Amino acid sequence: MKFGKSYIFSLVAPLMILLSIIGLITRKDTKKIFYLPIGLMGIIIILDKELRRGIKRKKILNKIKSYKKIK
Numbered sequence: 001m002k003f004g005k006s007y008i009f010s011l012v013a014p015l016m017i018l019l020s021i022i023g024l025i026t027r028k029d030t031k032k033i034f035y036l037p038i039g040l041m042g043i044i045i046i047l048d049k050e051l052r053r054g055i056k057r058k059k060i061l062n063k064i065k066s067y068k069k070i071k
Helices: 005-026 029-070
Strands: none
């Protein structure tokens, strides 16, 4: 069974955020800084995916609207 990049990102990004939260809660003060980049990357992956999806939907909607105007 082959997994696409979107499926892997869908699973990895929330796990990265969860790992970051657990690390921030359980570690001592000096080691907490190491978990911030993991959480930020998870958030960036999710936001990037949402922005791309929104842009693709707008393009499709504009194409549909342009075909309706021609007819």
